[in-house]
């Protein structure tokens with residue numbers, strides 16, 4: 001274990017993408033080999049010293065930032081193993097937690113395999129992605145990180161090591177799970193709250209008869225350290241094409257998305273490779289498009305919304321599939337002058353840049369204003385999206401602060417960004433965000449679909465599970481971390497651990 005104490009050298013571990021200041025720690029411990037971790041955690045538990053596990057520190061919820069105690073970094077545990085082919089359509093790869101997502105994707109991609117989760121920030125460590133259950137635009141077709149984790153080698157706070165395979169340890173009817181560690185069996189009982197069955201990243205994932213591996217994924221460094229991960233791979237696509245469609249009304253955009261979602265679901269269920277099957281469906285509202293018009297003056301005028309789509313291709317039939325999309329678009333009464341097509345991966349890359357220009361521009365404004373933005377990360381159940389967007393619109397009109405909405409419409413997961421120019425407006429926006437969150441919860445949605453709760457979103461999670469839910473989370477955490485040392489203040493406020 002390498003111990004670094006010089007404050008100038010360890011300063012890098014005190015900043016992530018949240019903009020939160022004041023992070024500090026007595027020292028940073030950098031594991032040189034896997035065996036360092038159980039010894040270190042046992043010692044910290046015995047001394048009751050809080051440990052924050054740092055990944056690549058790209059989270060925007062301050063979950064990897066320490067406020068006292070020590071930092072444990074797995075950055076040197078970055079081995080990517082060899083691919084183990086199971087059959088023509090399935091393979092596995094074992095990686096260490098400090099491997100970067102980009103490196104994993106490149107290695108497997110170079111030999112025809114795909115690790116499908118695609119969060120935008122690919123410099124993150126796979127351990128960080130597992131701890132936050134990261135997901136990206138292609139989640140519409142491929143799902144989230146959790147869907148590709150076959151097994152986890154973990155170390156608990158008391159230094160015990162466990163290999164948790166998918167399908168091995170399930171909760172019984174009372175939520176009890178008994179599992180093996182190198183120091184004997186452990187018995188735990190899951191919290192009682194049940195999360196909505198939609199994309200979500202709000203801490204311990206709990207469902208009736210839960211598989212233990214699913215509960216650990218998304219636990220934001222509060223239950224254990226992930227040290228090795230077995231990931232599932234699928235065959236890589238041959239090509240990708242896509243487009244951006246501009247609509248005069250939002251309702252027309254919603255209608256189009258509904259139609260494509262229906263077709264894509266059927267295609268997926270029937271495993272058809274010769275039909276429309278969207279890989280991603282992204283939404284841009286009028287303000288999002290206006291914001292980037294300087295960069296893209298060819299964006300048509302008088303439009304209310306845009307939809308970007310991608311489709312992955314596995315046979316030599318891209319042209320046929322593009323024709324099918326064109327027919328579907330035309331049959332929806334959409335003016336083909338308002339459609340941009342990309343016929344291959346490199347052209348499609350330009351559209352991905354188009355999409356990323358929106359948050360980049362927002363961040364530029366935020367930096368200039370020197371006031372944080374308020375950004376939502378909610379998802380709602382099928383059929384509730386237009387209701388929540390209309391609700392947000394009414395709220396935005398009441399406060400007259402610059403706002404825009406974009407995001408993963410395929411999964412009813414939307415990022416509304418509200419950009420205040422001063423502290424008074426910021427407070428107004430935060431109050432409004434609570435009202436939006438309350439509406440999301442009323443509609444059966446989740447307050448965080450992608451980025452997690454960390455230290456900044458407790459108030460939103462409280463709207464979903466209440467104080468009682470927090471008590472349950474704390475009780476559950478204590479059953480795996482007796483001396484309460486791991487990831488303090490992540491997911492729920494630390495006062496619940498007293």
Ligand SMILES: Cc1cc2nc3c(=O)[nH]c(=O)nc-3n(C[C@H](O)[C@H](O)[C@H](O)COP(=O)(O)OP(=O)(O)OC[C@H]3O[C@@H](n4cnc5c(N)ncnc54)[C@H](O)[C@@H]3O)c2cc1C
Pocket residue numbers: 016017052053054055056057058059060063064074097098118119120121123124125126127128129130131132133134135136137219220221222224225226227450451487490
């Ligand atoms: C430009 C940008 C775009 C982004 N886009 C997306 C996106 O599309 N989708 C998305 O989901 N997120 C996105 N994020 C957020 C961020 O990249 C993810 O949350 C990511 O999973 C964090 O990984 P990390 O390695 O940086 O972890 P960190 O930020 O260092 O830590 C995050 C959490 O993981 C825990 N952790 C890290 N490693 C381990 C481990 N080995 N064992 C146990 N716990 C651990 C930490 O304690 C902390 O709680 C984006 C961020 C940026 C800056």
